[in-house]
Amino acid sequence: MAHLAAAKLPYRDINLKITSDAYTFTSPSSPDAPSLVIDRPMGDVRLVQGGSNSSKRPTRISSISGILGIIQLPLDKYVIIINKAKPMGRLKGQMVYKVISTEILPMRERQIHDPDEDTFINLLKTFLAQGPMYFSYSIDLTNSIQRQSHADTSRPLWLRTDDRFFFNKHLQSELIKFRTTGSRSQPGPQPAIDPYILPCMFGMFEIKQTKFKSTPLTIVLISRRSRYRGGTRFFTRGVDEDGHVANYNETEQIVILNDSSTGLGGFAGSSDMQSGKFGASAGQEMQILSYVQTRGSVPTFWSEVNDLKYTPKIHVRGTDAALAASAKHFEEQIRIYGDNYLINLVNHKGRESKVKESYEKMAKALVSMPKERREADRLTDEKFTTIQPGSSRQQFDRLHYVYFDYHSETKGMQMHKAYAIVDRLREAVDAQGYFRGVDMPANNDGRVEARSLQTSVMRTNCMDCLDRTNVVQSIFARHMLDRMLQDVGLLAKGSSFKNEDPEFEVLFRNIWADNADVVSTAYSGTGAMKTDVTRTGKRTPMGALQDGRIGITRYCLNNFLDGPRQDAYDLFLGVYQPGEANVGTNLIFGDRRPVLIQAIPYILAFSVFIVLVGIFTRRPPGSSVIPMRLFILFWSSVAAWCFHFVWTHGMLYVNWPRLNPLSYAIDGYTENFTKARKDAVIGSLVARHERGLSTARFINAEEGKKRIE
Structure with a gap:
């Protein structure tokens, strides 16, 4: 029974044996489990009890961290393995790893090089070297803590994942297909392959053990990038026909109290090799507080057309054309998160105004009896605009559009004025709450017992969903972190950690600035702008100079180097399949x-x-x-x-x-x-x-x- 329970989780230790006729994967800690054999040169997958039975002499035997997946290119099939993974820290007692190095193993030994095949392989190598991917053998990184609290932990780890954030799912599709239907030699479902299927998340993961006013706590920030409509800044904009938007990320801020297991100790040779369970200190309940936000491109049909100009032309198609796609997008968002507050930060004047107008038309088309309210002041004739449903008769009446004129409000480096958006939405923020759960000492299945739930989400966007978006998301995160610390008794009502603990304030700022850089690099090729605001709390002349450098670098990358980057996304995510x-x-x-x-x-x-x-x-x-x-x-x-x-x-x-x-x-x-x-x-x-x-x-x-x- 213990072995069956462990088999629901990916193997922590895999040995790879390479022979001229097969790649054989085994788990030394599970000697009774079947080996995974990928036959060469055809690439057929099978399970074999007790090894591959190959009489061929192995050319290499090595220990690997996991199998990233299998990909078919025009001339050959390849298995991609994770050679090295770096432990990042423990989340809920479970170690999280970052993919550090990978290897692409061919089914055939090619004597003659083909230019296209070599280019495909180089695209993959570059993508794998640059893309920040994370995995865990025992915790589902693709789901928020709130979604995990409702998960069926009796299912294999890969079957619990959020499909949007299972980033290597295309590469795992051959193993998943074999698991579901088997093969000609092994027909029917093959659950024994489950521990070889390792789901990875693409994005940002940062975990810090710290103290707030002498009370130990752990703060975690996770950004999960969607595998749908993935790509680069100017080549993926807006929404596609299936309702997926460009640069979609879910960001989760987690605070853990009474957690004694976030260190790196014991990550390699734990005696509890397969379960990997480490709990809170004896007799204490581990408290987990989590707050989720999302970001994503404006869900209409629009694009920016590169033509070497610094500011490309914007093309926006009619609202009616995108209505069905936008409806699909928001159906999913409402189903997963509840009410959605659509916070739009694009400019209401100039070239960006077309995109703003298309979003507002879409919001009015979706909600029942839309009620629009505009506010102005001496700085801007459109400070705040809200579009609220006039009833709650249908599903889309859970959408609440909010426009904030970010640039006018923060003009002259007065970035503190961006906090006005929290004041205006305080009622909605207070009503949405956050997830609060406990992991009891006697709990063995890894599930968190929910005490309160987050009931809605802030969906923030600017043109790229990078710089302005991250600043505003960090403001909401700050407000909610104040509330969390107040609710657990570490902070007096009405006060802020900014004034109570300067070191904790610096940590918070830097972790959100790191998040800005990671999300921006994946989409635009450079770190984020305005990170001086996030790191220091104010706009600095040096920060403005740095933004100028980033702007020039982005221009060069987006015009002259992003084609291959987009191709790499399309290849890795299965949007383009050369085998077909x-x-x-x-x-x-x-x-x-x-x-x-x-x-x-x-x-x-x-x-x-x-x-x-x-x-x-x-x-x-x-x-x-x-x-x-x-x-x-x-x-x-x-x-x-x-x-x-x-x-x-x-x-x-x-x-x-x-x-x-x-x-x-x-x-x-x-x-x-x-x-x-x-x-x-x-x-x-x-x-x-x-x-x-x-x-x-x-x-x-x-x-x-x-x-x-």
Whole structure:
């Protein structure tokens, strides 16, 4: 019975044996359990009692932390293993690990390298090296503490996960399929494979043991990134047809009292190897307080189209077109969280106003008898706008739209004025509450006994759901943390930890600034802006300078490097599946633009170099000035023309995703290519040397290919 209970949890220790005909995974601490065998070269999965029975001599035997999953690429199938994991701390007595290094193991030993296959593997390697992923052998990181309190702990860990945050689910799909239906040689459900299926969460996990006014406590911050509509800043915006929004994150702030088990001791060789259960101190009940917020893109159909301009054009489709998708999104949000307070921080003037207006139209379309209320002051003609349902007849009447003019309120580095949003929503915040539960000393199944529940959620957004969003989320988190500490008797009513314990205040600020950086890096490629506000409580000139540097870095990344990053997301999450692509012969990642168009940025760089050499090189005495001036003038003209061409045909030089081409990118690319063919200087050369249609750069991504070596 003990073994059956342990088998519900992933194995903490896995040995990998590699032979020429199989990869064999076994758990030394569970000698009676079957081995997982992945046959080579076909990649078939099976369970074998007592080892693989292979007569082949192993080429390698190693200990690994877990199996991240299996992926099919055009030419081969690969198993991805976690070689090294770093212990981050104990949550509810259970160790949480961060994936540090992985390895991609092929089914076939390839003698000849294929450019596309190598690019696919490099995309995966880069993604795995940069993506912050976490897992636990004994606790479900994908669910909030409140959802865990209602979980059926008799089920295997991977079956308890929140599907949105089971980030490696696509990679685990082959093992899950085998578990559900078996194979030809082993038909029917295969529950013995459960301990080999390891769910991972992508995002941020930080746990700190600290003290508040001499009382020990643990503070934890977790941000879980959704595996749906994953991607980069300008290539994933708004909502998709299935109701999933870009850059969706659930952030949970947890406070634990009477917890004696958050340290790193004993993480490797615990005597209780499979259960991993460590409880609170004898006779004490461990109290767990949790507050959840969400962030996500405005759930309408909108996009920002890269064309090398610092502020790309915004395209917003009509509200009616996105109504069904938005309804799907909010149906799920209401089902999971209850009432949703939709806190919109985008600007109400300028380019962002279109997105704000589309959100407000959507809110009015969804709720019954919408009642709109606008407030203004001398700073802004739209300080607060609320759209509330006039009744509670239908499901969507649990949506409450709130607009806050963040930029006008905080103008002149007066960031403290952002706290006004909590004052305006105090009644709603107090009503929503937070989760409070206890883990009794005698409790053996790991469940927390709920004492009070959080009944609604703050869903915050700005344009990117990064910088402004994180500042406002940290303000709500601060307010709720004050309330938690007051309710447990560590803080007097009406006071704040900011004034009571400066060290705890610094810890709180830094943990939320770290969260801003992690979420921002995953989406935009850089850390967050405005983290000086989060870390210090005020806007500083140095912080503004740092934001300028981040803005320039984002511009370069989002225009010239994000195509492969988006492709890596699509590949890892299964949005693009090369194994299912149609047969073709073109290289997927080949640049199909005419060589002349590709060469213009290089000619520009060369021209600038020549001009600088001409300006700063010393001339011999008595030499004529005019030839050098004509030389510099000529190359300056070449540089100016090249710059003008690149700038006016910007969409030809953006690094677009190749695997799932964006419809607006194909249209814009075609339009810019047509303009280039009519250019007075090089138009005729471009037309003569073009290779196929202007959309050929994307066609191969539609058709895919399978080439036999």
